[in-house]
Amino acid sequence: MPASLILPKKVSVVTLPSTMAFFASLYSHEGEEIHIDCSQFDFADPMGLCFLRYHLDLVTYLDCTVHLDGLVDWLALYLERMDFFAGLDKVYCLNKPATRVRASLDHVLVEMTKIEYEHEIDAAAGRLAKAMVGASETSTEPDPDGMKPSPADRLQAVLQYVYSELINNAAFHGRARGRKQSEIWVAAQYYKKSGDVRLAILDDGCGFLESLRGHSALMEETDASAIEAALRPRVSCNRDVLRGRGLDSANQGIGLTASKALTIAAKGTVDIFSGRAWYRENPTGRHFRQLRFPWQGVGVALTMERALLQEIEIASIISNVAPLRERRSFNFE
Ligand SMILES: Nc1ncnc2c1ncn2[C@@H]1O[C@H](COP(=O)(O)OP(=O)(O)O)[C@@H](O)[C@H]1O
Numbered sequence: 001m002p003a004s005l006i007l008p009k010k011v012s013v014v015t016l017p018s019t020m021a022f023f024a025s026l027y028s029h030e031g032e033e034i035h036i037d038c039s040q041f042d043f044a045d046p047m048g049l050c051f052l053r054y055h056l057d058l059v060t061y062l063d064c065t066v067h068l069d070g071l072v073d074w075l076a077l078y079l080e081r082m083d084f085f086a087g088l089d090k091v092y093c094l095n096k097p098a099t100r101v102r103a104s105l106d107h108v109l110v111e112m113t114k115i116e117y118e119h120e121i122d123a124a125a126g127r128l129a130k131a132m133v134g135a136s137e138t139s140t141e142p143d144p145d146g147m148k149p150s151p152a153d154r155l156q157a158v159l160q161y162v163y164s165e166l167i168n169n170a171a172f173h174g175r176a177r178g179r180k181q182s183e184i185w186v187a188a189q190y191y192k193k194s195g196d197v198r199l200a201i202l203d204d205g206c207g208f209l210e211s212l213r214g215h216s217a218l219m220e221e222t223d224a225s226a227i228e229a230a231l232r233p234r235v236s237c238n239r240d241v242l243r244g245r246g247l248d249s250a251n252q253g254i255g256l257t258a259s260k261a262l263t264i265a266a267k268g269t270v271d272i273f274s275g276r277a278w279y280r281e282n283p284t285g286r287h288f289r290q291l292r293f294p295w296q297g298v299g300v301a302l303t304m305e306r307a308l309l310q311e312i313e314i315a316s317i318i319s320n321v322a323p324l325r326e327r328r329s330f331n332f333e
């Protein structure tokens with residue numbers, strides 16, 4: 001008898017525990033035909049989309065055939081709009097649009113991208129940042145004296161910085177420790193109504209704990225402790241190795257810390273999960289939660305207010321996170 005599962009109403013980082021419980025249930029049906037009832041499903045954020053795409057791919061690779069039943073038309077259109085079905089050969093959806101529909105959904109923008117090769121990273125980060133700025137219709141007018149970059153330029157610079165740091169982390173740290181083949185998925189969306197920008201970067205690599213094992217900043221051998229250590233400025237798995245030889249700017253251990261600081265400066269929310277730990281921070285507080293269904297790898301989801309994001313100057317945030325004086329002495333130690 002074919003298996004029958006129900007896709008939760010919301011598939012997002014906000015509902016991470018139930019989202020992960022659903023995905024775990026997919027794997028008890030190896031080799032079978034799985035019917036997923038999508039009639040209650042009505043929202044997926046970029047992280048939810050990355051997860052859904054990743055797991056459907058994996059489960060069909062394990063010889064399952066998946067049917068998405070009862071998916072409402074506008075969601076089917078939406079999934080098609082972001083290339084969700086591309087490459088998912090054994091996933092069937094009756095109301096999947098036969099032809100690509102682009103123009104009718106130009107009020108939203110989601111770019112789902114799988115990053116395969118290292119040389120793609122910078123171009124992908126630039127393209128994603130540009131696409132997000134375009135979707136948000138941010139002003140490209142410079143200030144009257146022409147002294148300050150336009151809001152669009154600043155927004156693009158911040159997004160490009162964050163994308164590039166986080167994708168590089170997934171590609172270089174996540175794919176270390178015997179996990180060369182790990183996958184990286186990136187998705188983003190601008191929500192016109194709330195003015196929020198949401199980004200997600202998901203990898204199935206070695207995770208924070210494995211990456212920082214043996215590092216002096218790791219207080220305990222736990223996933224939560226590893227996230228905490230990674231968020232501290234100038235903590236890098238490269239640090240011990242490169243100590244005394246000078247570090248290039250890509251390896252100063254500030255990429256994650258600065259990405260978090262930029263998000264918080266835009267009154268945003270940061271979600272980071274790895275193994276059994278899930279960390280959430282926003283201007284009202286921060287906390288860790290334990291996940292019943294762990295994630296092998298790292299997921300980072302950021303939600304930011306566009307209006308604030310476009311006022312941010314990266315340089316001043318970075319110099320706050322890692323003051324120049326300390327950075328200089330660090331470089332020459
Ligand atoms: N996607 C990831 N997978 C595994 N480990 C990661 C990942 N992202 C970050 N880390 C760990 O967190 C540390 C801090 O990251 P970051 O602040 O970007 O500094 P850097 O990349 O310069 O080391 C990394 O050195 C690595 O140990």
Ligand SMILES: [Mg+2]
Pocket residue numbers: 165168169250253254255256
């Ligand atoms: Mg980094």
